[in-house]
Amino acid sequence: MSGTRFHVRFPSVSFVSLAEFEEYLRDAQLRLDAHHAYERSLASTGEDILRDGTCAPCLRRARFTARTVGGEVLDDGRLVPNWREQLFCDCDDRLSNRNRALLHFLAAEAGLRQWSRVLLFGPPGAADRRIAAMAASLVSIPRLGFARAGAGVQGYRLDAADAAVHLVVSSDALHRVPPLEAALAELRRVLVPGGSFVFTVPFRFRAAHSVARLEGLPRVSGRLPTEAGGEVHALGWDILDLLRDAGFSTARAHVYWSDELGYLGSGNMIFLAVA
Numbered sequence: 001m002s003g004t005r006f007h008v009r010f011p012s013v014s015f016v017s018l019a020e021f022e023e024y025l026r027d028a029q030l031r032l033d034a035h036h037a038y039e040r041s042l043a044s045t046g047e048d049i050l051r052d053g054t055c056a057p058c059l060r061r062a063r064f065t066a067r068t069v070g071g072e073v074l075d076d077g078r079l080v081p082n083w084r085e086q087l088f089c090d091c092d093d094r095l096s097n098r099n100r101a102l103l104h105f106l107a108a109e110a111g112l113r114q115w116s117r118v119l120l121f122g123p124p125g126a127a128d129r130r131i132a133a134m135a136a137s138l139v140s141i142p143r144l145g146f147a148r149a150g151a152g153v154q155g156y157r158l159d160a161a162d163a164a165v166h167l168v169v170s171s172d173a174l175h176r177v178p179p180l181e182a183a184l185a186e187l188r189r190v191l192v193p194g195g196s197f198v199f200t201v202p203f204r205f206r207a208a209h210s211v212a213r214l215e216g217l218p219r220v221s222g223r224l225p226t227e228a229g230g231e232v233h234a235l236g237w238d239i240l241d242l243l244r245d246a247g248f249s250t251a252r253a254h255v256y257w258s259d260e261l262g263y264l265g266s267g268n269m270i271f272l273a274v275a
């Protein structure tokens with residue numbers, strides 16, 4: 001990975017709102033339908049689907065493996081894999097579609113450089129080692145803490161100083177964080193002005209509004225735990241408004257797809273908010 005260079009364009013289209021996205025769906029309907037039909041044509045009754053292509057983070061020819069178990073069952077019994085979480089490359093780190101896309105995006109679109117200071121928010125992920133290798137420094141903070149900020153003021157806090165990092169990366173974690181607004185404000189606080197927050201999250205790409213599923217969570221001393229074990233938000237497009245409300249100057253959802261790069265699946269998104 002010495003002298004990491006990304007000559008491969010990240011194949012995405014980006015949107016600031018559901019309205020913009022719906023306009024794109026109308027304009028690009030034929031192409032998107034063709035992608036969907038193509039992906040279904042790859043369905044199989046076998047355990048694995050193998051695809052040859054290019055691993056963008058490794059910049060090499062690769063064979064991608066998608067396990068069909070747990071995938072969608074078609075009428076004829078063939079299985080469509082969960083493309084987003086499958087299509088593992090055969091490079092050393094065996095990165096999934098989503099993790100390869102995240103690394104590719106960080107370098108090509110979010111300005112990850114060898115002098116970048118990076119904060120990872122959320123549980124450890126398969127791309128972490130590679131992000132660390134691409135950056136000057138990396139700290140990993142799995143969750144918010146609940147702290148007394150001073151004079152009786154309590155709040156959710158990230159254990160990091162103001163404007164401490166260039167990049168915050170979060171890989172499928174925000175939907176498990178009950179105090180979402182507090183988390184976004186904290187992630188904004190620790191970013192240098194102009195720094196980027198990049199994340200993936202399970203996303204309802206046809207939904208305008210996020211839905212909170214906080215009912216039934218155990219409460220500790222009358223307040224919510226700082227992190228729940230399961231999914232507590234089903235996120236929709238208002239996540240972009242929440243990011244802007246939290247002080248980010250721009251927030252966009254990037255939809256990506258490429259057969260050659262092993263980025264199959266409809267509605268795959270990476271989010272970028274600039275502090």
Ligand SMILES: [Zn+2]
Pocket residue numbers: 055057058062089090091092094095
């Ligand atoms: Zn690879």
